[in-house]
Amino acid sequence: MPAPAQSTVAAVLNHVDANLAASRDNLFDLLRIKSISAQPAHAADCVKAAEWWRDQLTGLGFEASVRPTAGHPVVVGHLAGPADYRGPHVLFYGHYDVQPVDPVALWHSDPFDPQLVDGPRGKRYVARGAVDDKGQTLMFLEALRAWHTAGGGIPARITVLIEGEEEVGSVHLDAFLRENKADLVADVALISDTGMWDVETPAITTRLRGMAYAEVTLKAANRDLHSGLYGGSALNPINALTKILGELQDENGRIQLPGFYDKVSPVSNSQRAQWDALGFDEAAFLGGIGLSAPVGERGYGALERLWARPTADINGIWGGYTGAGSKTVIASEASAKVSFRLVANQDPDEVMEQFKRFVTDRLPPGATATFAAFSRSPGVEVNVESPHVRAALAALGEEYGKPAVLMGCGGSIPVVTSLRLVLGVDSLLMGFGLDDDQVHSPNEKFEEACFHHGIRSHVRLLAKFAGS
Amino acid sequence: MPAPAQSTVAAVLNHVDANLAASRDNLFDLLRIKSISAQPAHAADCVKAAEWWRDQLTGLGFEASVRPTAGHPVVVGHLAGPADYRGPHVLFYGHYDVQPVDPVALWHSDPFDPQLVDGPRGKRYVARGAVDDKGQTLMFLEALRAWHTAGGGIPARITVLIEGEEEVGSVHLDAFLRENKADLVADVALISDTGMWDVETPAITTRLRGMAYAEVTLKAANRDLHSGLYGGSALNPINALTKILGELQDENGRIQLPGFYDKVSPVSNSQRAQWDALGFDEAAFLGGIGLSAPVGERGYGALERLWARPTADINGIWGGYTGAGSKTVIASEASAKVSFRLVANQDPDEVMEQFKRFVTDRLPPGATATFAAFSRSPGVEVNVESPHVRAALAALGEEYGKPAVLMGCGGSIPVVTSLRLVLGVDSLLMGFGLDDDQVHSPNEKFEEACFHHGIRSHVRLLAKFAGS
Numbered sequence: 001m002p003a004p005a006q007s008t009v010a011a012v013l014n015h016v017d018a019n020l021a022a023s024r025d026n027l028f029d030l031l032r033i034k035s036i037s038a039q040p041a042h043a044a045d046c047v048k049a050a051e052w053w054r055d056q057l058t059g060l061g062f063e064a065s066v067r068p069t070a071g072h073p074v075v076v077g078h079l080a081g082p083a084d085y086r087g088p089h090v091l092f093y094g095h096y097d098v099q100p101v102d103p104v105a106l107w108h109s110d111p112f113d114p115q116l117v118d119g120p121r122g123k124r125y126v127a128r129g130a131v132d133d134k135g136q137t138l139m140f141l142e143a144l145r146a147w148h149t150a151g152g153g154i155p156a157r158i159t160v161l162i163e164g165e166e167e168v169g170s171v172h173l174d175a176f177l178r179e180n181k182a183d184l185v186a187d188v189a190l191i192s193d194t195g196m197w198d199v200e201t202p203a204i205t206t207r208l209r210g211m212a213y214a215e216v217t218l219k220a221a222n223r224d225l226h227s228g229l230y231g232g233s234a235l236n237p238i239n240a241l242t243k244i245l246g247e248l249q250d251e252n253g254r255i256q257l258p259g260f261y262d263k264v265s266p267v268s269n270s271q272r273a274q275w276d277a278l279g280f281d282e283a284a285f286l287g288g289i290g291l292s293a294p295v296g297e298r299g300y301g302a303l304e305r306l307w308a309r310p311t312a313d314i315n316g317i318w319g320g321y322t323g324a325g326s327k328t329v330i331a332s333e334a335s336a337k338v339s340f341r342l343v344a345n346q347d348p349d350e351v352m353e354q355f356k357r358f359v360t361d362r363l364p365p366g367a368t369a370t371f372a373a374f375s376r377s378p379g380v381e382v383n384v385e386s387p388h389v390r391a392a393l394a395a396l397g398e399e400y401g402k403p404a405v406l407m408g409c410g411g412s413i414p415v416v417t418s419l420r421l422v423l424g425v426d427s428l429l430m431g432f433g434l435d436d437d438q439v440h441s442p443n444e445k446f447e448e449a450c451f452h453h454g455i456r457s458h459v460r461l462l463a464k465f466a467g468s
Numbered sequence: 469m470p471a472p473a474q475s476t477v478a479a480v481l482n483h484v485d486a487n488l489a490a491s492r493d494n495l496f497d498l499l500r501i502k503s504i505s506a507q508p509a510h511a512a513d514c515v516k517a518a519e520w521w522r523d524q525l526t527g528l529g530f531e532a533s534v535r536p537t538a539g540h541p542v543v544v545g546h547l548a549g550p551a552d553y554r555g556p557h558v559l560f561y562g563h564y565d566v567q568p569v570d571p572v573a574l575w576h577s578d579p580f581d582p583q584l585v586d587g588p589r590g591k592r593y594v595a596r597g598a599v600d601d602k603g604q605t606l607m608f609l610e611a612l613r614a615w616h617t618a619g620g621g622i623p624a625r626i627t628v629l630i631e632g633e634e635e636v637g638s639v640h641l642d643a644f645l646r647e648n649k650a651d652l653v654a655d656v657a658l659i660s661d662t663g664m665w666d667v668e669t670p671a672i673t674t675r676l677r678g679m680a681y682a683e684v685t686l687k688a689a690n691r692d693l694h695s696g697l698y699g700g701s702a703l704n705p706i707n708a709l710t711k712i713l714g715e716l717q718d719e720n721g722r723i724q725l726p727g728f729y730d731k732v733s734p735v736s737n738s739q740r741a742q743w744d745a746l747g748f749d750e751a752a753f754l755g756g757i758g759l760s761a762p763v764g765e766r767g768y769g770a771l772e773r774l775w776a777r778p779t780a781d782i783n784g785i786w787g788g789y790t791g792a793g794s795k796t797v798i799a800s801e802a803s804a805k806v807s808f809r810l811v812a813n814q815d816p817d818e819v820m821e822q823f824k825r826f827v828t829d830r831l832p833p834g835a836t837a838t839f840a841a842f843s844r845s846p847g848v849e850v851n852v853e854s855p856h857v858r859a860a861l862a863a864l865g866e867e868y869g870k871p872a873v874l875m876g877c878g879g880s881i882p883v884v885t886s887l888r889l890v891l892g893v894d895s896l897l898m899g900f901g902l903d904d905d906q907v908h909s910p911n912e913k914f915e916e917a918c919f920h921h922g923i924r925s926h927v928r929l930l931a932k933f934a935g936s
Binding site: 026038039040061100102103106139167168171195210211213215220221222223224225226227229230231232233234236237238239241242243244245246247248262282285286289290291292293294295296297302306309311312313314315316317318319320321322323324326327328329330331334335337339341343347350353364365366372375409410411428435439440441442 | 476484506507508532567568570571595622635636637663676677679681683688689691692693694695697698699700701702703704706707709710711712713714715716717750751754757758759760761762763765766770773777779780781782783785786787788789790791792794795796797798799802803804805807808832834843877878879880903906907908909910914928
């Protein structure tokens with residue numbers, strides 16, 4: 001099949017421009033669904049979001065269905081595309097689930113009542129999921145719609161896979177991929193869940209950190225104790241937990257788990273030079289969130305720490321009396337959620353064992369520790385020489401009038417690993433988020449400029465695939 | 469006035485025995501009032517408890533009233549006693565407020581629906597406040613009632629002072645004492661809020677630890693952050709807080725605040741010998757709460773650590789995501805409640821400053837710390853040679869048929885200091901609690917044997933005062 005005529009692509013892009021308000025309305029419909037995967041109370045909302053996607057895909061000619069899993073359901077849609085299509089079979093992956101909204105008091109509007117507000121870069125959308133990942137997935141959907149309506153049909157062979165547990169570690173996705181392998185055959189996975197370099201500079205992400213996320217609970221006495229009657233004799237599990245977790249990093253920010261760095265590869269000098277040339281301003285990056293000085297390992301540049309070095313962060317901690325005023329209690333237990341961002345070659349299962357050993361080696365007599373493991377995924381490096389990456393670079397260059405940056409991302413997209421390991425498919429990460437989108441935080445937002453260019457970039461990428 | 473005839477004392481004691489069920493019913497009435505001082509939602513219940521006390525005292529001939537404070541009200545009652553009374557004017561102090569009931573799921577019955585249950589030592593009462601301090605104060609009230617009904621009248625000059633903020637640090641009591649000094653003149657303060665050595669061995673407490681209780685909040689970024697996008701660059705306040713608080717004690721349990729031990733006096737060899745002779749079994753003490761090994765400073769005996777050495781306990785900690793599952797967030801702040809048990813001569817204000825310095829000296833760049841101070845009281849040592857202590861020793865010896873122990877208590881009763889400093893009155897601490905009463909914990913209880921003997925001991929003590 002020849003590449004679509006340039007006039008057709010232009011017509012599709014014009015349609016995108018003329019129908020931006022309708023695309024935004026469509027996104028807002030999805031944003032109103034409270035699909036918080038971490039909270040059992042929102043299970044029905046997750047089903048609702050899945051059904052929304054099914055209906056959208058069906059409306060564009062896909063054969064689409066909501067598929068059950070042991071957790072929240074998955075949506076799968078198929079479109080054969082033109083009979084003479086010779087390009088790659090594209091597996092578009094995204095997720096309809098969102099993070100919890102707490103602390104809800106810090107939102108300026110209802111997280112599930114999307115707002116169109118004026119920002120310094122034009123209009124923006126404010127809601128939980130505005131960018132992660134409802135906004136980013138809707139760009140692809142709207143690109144499909146534009147081709148469907150104004151381009152004589154969608155020009156590529158496409159499978160769509162939208163899951164509902166990305167924010168809780170995609171716990172049931174691997175099983176689903178294994179059981180539906182034949183139904184998910186593709187040549188490349190396309191994912192929009194990453195960021196741009198800045199609002200004017202597109203990017204393809206080629207490096208992702210992995211994750212090992214644990215919860216630890218220290219138990220001491222079999223009941224809460226009066227701190228006066230027992231203080232000086234009875235073990236305080238909060239004191240013990242802070243002592244243990246306070247030793248996670250040394251004075252140089254070096255993580256102290258035994259063997260933690262054994263499989264961490266150093267970054268090449270040329271890679272480091274490329275990142276240095278980007279002129280990343282860490283002071284401004286931190287200033288934007290009210291911080292003055294970086295943390296992390298001494299002796300590494302900012303982008304290297306963010307993209308190519310592992311981390312240890314306590315994501316939550318709780319124990320004892322946390323209400324108003326004072327209570328003179330020695331609690332019977334204390335807990336924390338601790339996550340490690342991993343780089344390529346680190347084994348998340350090994351890190352989880354290292355963490356357990358780190359804690360148990362430091363347990364005072366009389367304390368016991370129990371562990372729960374949440375998401376585990378290794379870090380990823382994408383082959384930047386693949387034809388799919390090159391097609392995306394071309395599409396983005398045309399849309400933005402400047403070359404796209406090949407960058408890293410400090411966050412995890414465990415599905416990239418799953419798609420590689422289970423389906424044998426590499427991922428192309430073309431995302432349109434910005435650093436200040438407040439992902440996972442109150443007042444999450446998505447710039448309309450990013451949404452708009454994102455739709456247009458997907459329109460162009462589909463044309464590239466059709467012409468290849 | 470001569471001592472009451474022995475036959476009169478016997479008649480009053482018989483009345484106590486015959487009316488024990490009525491005394492218990494009276495206690496249960498008070499226990500049903502949810503007077504949790506820490507929780508604003510229970511402010512009206514605190515007023516209700518104060519009014520209950522006023523009505524009881526009025527019924528016994530007291531001139532009693534509920535007096536407002538800037539917090540929960542105080543009850544004051546006066547009874548002149550016999551015209552020819554020559555004994556000490558007794559100021560009976562107690563508190564009607566109770567601790568919060570969380571975690572409520574661990575209670576076997578409603579904390580405010582008092583239960584009469586069978587235990588290994590006979591009947592016991594289970595409810596929040598059963599012993600601390602509703603049960604203990606009711607012993608005195610019932611002793612007064614027995615004298616009133618069966619003894620020809622209450623034989624002593626008595627002022628009753630019942631406050632409602634003991635469990636939140638008696639924050640408004642000092643001001644009340646200062647403003648009502650003339651109305652609270654007395655020779656000795658009598659307090660039942662401490663424990664016995666064991667169920668058969670009465671005790672007078674002569675040593676109390678003080679308290680400095682602080683809340684600290686570390687703030688870092690101005691919003692919650694995605695731990696992937698910022699991890700390795702942005703300060704995590706939970707990591708920072710655990711690192712700081714993890715250094716509160718060294719490997720030998722020695723508290724690391726600068727200057728913390730400067731004013732701590734060592735215990736004399738004779739005092740240590742007296743305590744060693746009590747044969748305290750720390751392994752059994754800890755075994756009873758499911759612990760196997762003591763904490764605290766190395767090189768000190770158990771009772772010395774509990775009664776004569778200061779402590780540092782984290783009473784609560786919270787920050788970040790604490791719900792079900794995982795959330796990959798770097799929180800913007802983290803908080804902890806930290807209390808120090810103090811011994812005589814340590815200055816709580818100085819300790820509070822030492823703690824602030826300890827934290828601020830360790831703050832990483834970009835973090836700020838804010839502090840709130842709750843209760844502050846110095847430790848106390850009572851003069852064991854006073855005539856009032858001797859009267860109590862005699863009363864307890866007669867009631868139990870064995871000498872009372874002079875012991876220490878690890879808990880704080882800040883009012884003892886206030887009564888000394890503001891009113892110039894020393895305190896006599898005659899309490900009937902047991903170590904396993906689950907004070908401040910779920911399923912708080914009070915043994916009926918303790919309640920019963922406690923009423924009888926107060927009957928006897930009033931006779932001693934009348935005869936002096």
